[in-house]
Amino acid sequence: MKTSLKKWTEDYGLFLLAVLLIVSGWEWAVREAMIPAFILPAPSAIWAALLENKQLLFEEHLPATLKEVLIGFGLSVIAGLILGVGMHFSRSIEKVLYPLLVISQTVPLIAISPIFIMWFGYSIWSKIAVTLLTAFFPIVVSTYDGLKTGGDEYRELLLTMGANRWTIFQKIQLPMALPAIFSGLKLSVVYCVVGATIGEWLGASEGLGYFSRRMSGNLQADSVFAAIFLLSMLGIVLFLLIGLLEKQVLKNKNRFN
Amino acid sequence: MLSIHGLAYSFEKEKPIFHGLTLDVNQGEFVSIIGTSGSGKSTLFKLVTGLLEPNQGDILIDGQKTGKRLGSVGYMPQKDLLLPWRTVLENVLLPLEVTKEHKQTRIPEIREWLSRFGLAEFEKAYPNELSGGMKQRVAFLRTLMTGKELLLLDEPFGALDSMTKRNMHKWLLGLWGELQKTVLFITHDLEEAILLSDRVYVLQAPGIKELKVNLPRPRSSQLIYQSEFLTMRKELEMLIHNEN
Numbered sequence: 001m002k003t004s005l006k007k008w009t010e011d012y013g014l015f016l017l018a019v020l021l022i023v024s025g026w027e028w029a030v031r032e033a034m035i036p037a038f039i040l041p042a043p044s045a046i047w048a049a050l051l052e053n054k055q056l057l058f059e060e061h062l063p064a065t066l067k068e069v070l071i072g073f074g075l076s077v078i079a080g081l082i083l084g085v086g087m088h089f090s091r092s093i094e095k096v097l098y099p100l101l102v103i104s105q106t107v108p109l110i111a112i113s114p115i116f117i118m119w120f121g122y123s124i125w126s127k128i129a130v131t132l133l134t135a136f137f138p139i140v141v142s143t144y145d146g147l148k149t150g151g152d153e154y155r156e157l158l159l160t161m162g163a164n165r166w167t168i169f170q171k172i173q174l175p176m177a178l179p180a181i182f183s184g185l186k187l188s189v190v191y192c193v194v195g196a197t198i199g200e201w202l203g204a205s206e207g208l209g210y211f212s213r214r215m216s217g218n219l220q221a222d223s224v225f226a227a228i229f230l231l232s233m234l235g236i237v238l239f240l241l242i243g244l245l246e247k248q249v250l251k252n253k254n255r256f257n
Numbered sequence: 258m259l260s261i262h263g264l265a266y267s268f269e270k271e272k273p274i275f276h277g278l279t280l281d282v283n284q285g286e287f288v289s290i291i292g293t294s295g296s297g298k299s300t301l302f303k304l305v306t307g308l309l310e311p312n313q314g315d316i317l318i319d320g321q322k323t324g325k326r327l328g329s330v331g332y333m334p335q336k337d338l339l340l341p342w343r344t345v346l347e348n349v350l351l352p353l354e355v356t357k358e359h360k361q362t363r364i365p366e367i368r369e370w371l372s373r374f375g376l377a378e379f380e381k382a383y384p385n386e387l388s389g390g391m392k393q394r395v396a397f398l399r400t401l402m403t404g405k406e407l408l409l410l411d412e413p414f415g416a417l418d419s420m421t422k423r424n425m426h427k428w429l430l431g432l433w434g435e436l437q438k439t440v441l442f443i444t445h446d447l448e449e450a451i452l453l454s455d456r457v458y459v460l461q462a463p464g465i466k467e468l469k470v471n472l473p474r475p476r477s478s479q480l481i482y483q484s485e486f487l488t489m490r491k492e493l494e495m496l497i498h499n500e501n
Contacts, residue, residue: 157338160306161355161403162328171354175342 041222046229049222057211062230064206068124068196069189069234072131076188079132080139081181087140088147088173089165105137109195113202127199127207134195135188142184146177182246189242193235208234258284258407258439259305264314266297266304274300278314278465280458282407282441287433289442289450291497292460298443299335301460302409305441306332318407328356331403333410337396339384345371345395346380352403363402370398373432390421394428401438411443426452427478434475448481451489459496466496 023043029035030042037045050057083101087094113130120126150173158168200209212227259282267273274297282288292298303309305316307326315322318329331352339348349367353360371377374394384392393413400408414422426449444450450457451470459466470489472480480486 153334153336153338154340156303156308157332157334158351158355159308159327160330160332161352163355167355171351172340175340 038219038221041225045222046225049220050226050229053223053226057208057226057230060206061208061211061227062234064210065193065196065200065208065231066234068127068131068199068207069192069238071124072128072135072196073189073192073238075128075132076136076139076192077185080136080184080188081143083136083140084143084147087144089169094144101137101140104133109133109198110202113199116199117203122203122205126202127196127204130199130202131192131195134198135191138187138191139181139184142180142187143177146180146184147173149180150176178250179246182242182250186239186242186246189238190235193231193238197231258282258286258319259441260315260317260320261305262315262317264301264304264316265312266300266309267312273312280465280467282439284406284439285437286455287440287442287453288456288458289444289454290458290460291443291445291447291450293445296460298460299411302332302411302441302443305409306330329405329407331400331405331408333396333400333408333413335412335415337384337392339392339395339399341384344381344383345376345387348384348395349399349402351399367398367402370401374398375428388421389417390425393417393425401436407439407441409441409443412445413442414446414449415444422446422449423478429453430476430478447490447493451486451493452476452478452481457493459493461497468493468496 026040027042027044030037030040041049083097087097109130112133113126116126116129120129147169150168154172154176155168158172163171196207197209197212200207201213204210208227208231212224212231215221215223215227261278261280264278265273265276278301290298290301300309304311305318305326307329316326318326340351343351346364346367349371350360350363353363368377368380371380374397376391376394376398379387379391384395387395397410397413400410414425417425430453442450442453451472454470457468457470459468468489472485472489
């Protein structure tokens with residue numbers, strides 16, 4: 001017990017200390033230097049705004065954003081895995097798709113989002129479309145690249161045993177790609193929060209992005225920061241959850257070397 | 258068991274590694290191939306396993322000129338290539354999974370092999386918990402489990418230190434009588450080649466030379482200190498240097 005506490009302090013102590021210093025410095029600066037609250041609210045004011053709006057934030061806007069993030073992430077995983085595996089199995093698919101995928105990432109979201117609004121209206125699907133567009137790409141790339149690391153030697157060994165492509169995929173390439181795929185998932189889930197927020201900024205009637213936009217219109221910086229704080233927490237929690245899942249799945253797979 | 262006639266192979270736009278190569282391996286024989294690096298030993302194995310196709314010539318396995326050789330011989334590569342996320346037992350089961358054989362019925366047999374290989378307590382261990390010699394034994398057992406009559410072993414002891422290697426020789430010689438397999442063995446260790454083999458082929462581009470090892474079986478690893486062994490070794494060295 002004592003050693004685990006010690007390890008915990010070693011791992012996170014320095015970070016927490018830094019956060020504490022920054023937050024107190026921030027609080028002090030705002031109070032002493034008289035920075036107007038609509039430019040930079042004090043941490044205590046942000047906390048107060050969070051508590052003040054807690055019902056609205058936790059019961060309406062956070063669930064709305066979470067729903068968009070989860071549906072968007074789910075679709076990103078499905079699309080990303082299918083595209084990554086498809087490109088791995090077929091050179092023609094790869095040749096057609098890879099440039100298109102890269103192009104899809106160079107399109108500025110802000111520019112394309114009015115089109116999403118035209119297609120999907122203010123429904124949840126316009127937000128999910130933005131989320132999907134930001135979040136599927138890391139999964140495709142990590143899946144495709146991960147499957148390539150499978151190693152020719154292992155492939156040849158299985159070929160001499162009479163294995164077909166599917167068996168090699170199942171027994172060697174997929175397990176070897178898992179660490180890379182999980183890196184992609186972790187990136188993607190964070191992007192999902194970003195994507196959902198952007199989608200809400202561009203047109204929505206609920207969600208943390210919508211809330212923060214409305215509050216910024218009212219010059220209520222403390223409420224804007226409160227929403228940002230929640231969004232960042234949401235991203236961190238989802239990231240940690242995927243990390244936990246990764247640890248479970250790769251328990252024996254990280255025995256490389 | 259295996260016969261190769263007039264084999265020619267070259268990598269794209271390079272000069273041929275083999276030209277008119279001919280060799281035979283009879284059933285139950287242990288045959289070694291020695292040769293300098295780059296003489297094409299590993300390429301020869303890839304041709305026999307079916308990973309590569311020859312430019313010319315025939316490769317007959319069991320007298321059959323099969324179109325598809327993949328999956329017809331047991332191949333043990335230089336590196337152990339054990340899957341790090343599988344236990345020893347699961348690694349050994351891999352060939353059965355590939356051919357979709359029923360695994361459960363074979364497990365008692367595999368357990369017996371594991372104990373004969375000195376690996377009984379390591380059934381549930383992962384490769385990173387094993388020593389180099391143990392990993393090679395697991396890889397060898399995995400090769401056996403392909404159930405093929407002809408085994409191609411590509412420098413299986415090449416990466417081991419000399420003491421471990423000595424132990425592996427002792428172990429393999431002790432096992433040989435009951436194995437009932439045919440082995441084609443790559444090495445560049447002359448002593449190892451003579452100690453283990455019935456015949457030795459010397460591969461020196463573009464030809465091949467043969468030496469019969471007339472030493473009685475069963476052999477012990479102590480054989481290397483006896484005079485007939487030394488004579489044999491001298492003969493082999495002469496064969497190699499005459500070629501140069």
